[in-house]
């Protein structure tokens with residue numbers, strides 16, 4: 001009987017997802033928060049490889065959403081679809097919609113540059129520019145035409161403070177960012193993303209190259225940032241997802257198996273595969 | 284069971300070490316042969332030419348009498364030549380490299396073009412001279428002017444700069460491109476603010492090495508018909524001119540022995556210019572090279 005029920009659920013992934021979404025208000029989660037991103041029947045192919053299949057997901061304001069799943073299941077592909085970075089791969093083809101604040105991101109009226117200004121990204125490996133710390137953080141502002149030294153100074157300080165690294169670097173803003181440790185570099189990259197005051201921050205395994213102390217710092221930082229931003233983070237670290245996120249989506253072989261409150265995903269998942277994955281009993 | 288026979292290992296050790304030492308010696312010998320020839324050449328040239336490197340030599344025009352012949356016209360002419368070659372070659376080559384690496388779709392056609400640009404770098408200079416003669420001197424009626432020769436040399440060194448620039452651009456890691464693109468920078472902003480600054484040491488090194496090849500090149504100038512003796516310097520790019528390598532080539536052919544010393548003096552000037560250009564290249568490479 002239980003088995004049969006499970007099978008039903010397996011076959012009805014999409015339905016379950018939409019249901020959980022609809023149930024949200026009823027289950028007493030912050031009702032006021034508006035959706036920032038919504039994927040609707042989103043599909044993506046790398047050539048013949050159908051990497052994302054019928055993705056239906058909603059991400060809400062001021063939440064940290066974690067995306068988990070085994071290697072190669074399409075987490076990076078999905079998160080890079082949200083700011084259309086995935087289109088830099090020439091063979092990519094997409095179908096379906098991704099809606100950002102009621103606007104389809106594939107719509108001609110929305111330029112990718114504009115989208116990427118509102119949807120910042122932090123990458124897996126720290127990737128500062130070979131420039132000074134100051135120039136790294138000021139880069140986005142300069143790109144968007146802000147020239148005044150005074151304004152730039154303020155932006156740089158505010159962003160570095162926001163990324164919890166101001167005290168460590170304030171005396172050497174003109175030093176090359178390459179001279180910093182990996183953890184510091186990653187926080188510079190976060191500061192750089194904050195500097196253009198985005199609405200959403202995408203993070204693709206932001207702590208996978210870092211030591212535990214730097215990781216903790218960045219996790220604490222994310223908690224602070226969610227007051228002002230919406231964060232979507234890919235992680236391989238189950239504890240991390242459980243610790244920091246409000247919602248969790250479990251990806252498997254290119255589709256979403258389950259998307260729910262993090263608590264539910266980790267303590268009471270509906271799908272057997274989710275349960276196996278989060279408890280480390282996979283494959 | 285023992286697969287490795289310890290005795291045999293011990294026996295072969297002596298032989299291996301001997302071979303090791305002899306190889307090192309052999310390679311040293313190879314290096315020395317080149318070095319000795321080069322040093323002999325330079326010392327010989329300097330000894331021959333040193334006494335003729337006078338102020339008069341530097342400030343006089345060419346002449347059929349060795350006592351009064353100088354290299355002034357050739358130096359000024361070569362400067363004019365480089366003033367045309369350098370900007371044309373740099374703009375065309377860096378533009379080509381940027382297009383191929385950053386803008387062109389990565390397909391078979393792009394690949395084909397890239398491979399053939401490398402092949403062009405190996406085409407003999409005299410062929411470029413013929414190309415210049417046909418297109419610039421005759422077709423465009425530029426005659427044996429600074430412009431015709433400058434454009435010809437620019438075409439000749441273009442492949443070298445394109446290849447160097449492509450390599451330098453390719454060496455910029457994709458992670459920093461992504462970082463820039465991900466912040467809403469346009470392609471051109473990413474290229475001008477991130478990629479070019481990071482690639483510039485490699486590009487400039489390529490440019491200077493290519494220009495030092497151009498300044499010493501004789502064959503294309505012979506084909507174009509650059510004069511060997513002239514009593515004026517050009518006033519513009521449409522005037523004809525003299526060039527250092529042509530001047531040296533002409534003196535070598537002269538029967539009077541005195542001219543051989545002038546040849547040596549001219550070569551010293553050319554070598555000094557090359558030496559200077561290479562030092563600039565090395566300086567720039569060391570100063571601006573950034574680690575990733």
Ligand SMILES: Nc1ncnc2c1ncn2[C@@H]1O[C@H](COP(=O)(O)OP(=O)(O)OP(=O)(O)O)[C@@H](O)[C@H]1O
Nearest residue numbers: 046049051069070071072073074075076077078089
């Ligand atoms: N640039 C690309 N070109 C072609 N196929 C790609 C490309 N990037 C990813 N893929 C394919 O898309 C699928 C999903 O890859 P993706 O990088 O999104 O996985 P992931 O979940 O982020 O994995 P990981 O946890 O290892 O980072 C894989 O099958 C991968 O081979």
Ligand SMILES: [Mg+2]
Nearest residue numbers: 075076077204
């Ligand atoms: Mg990934």
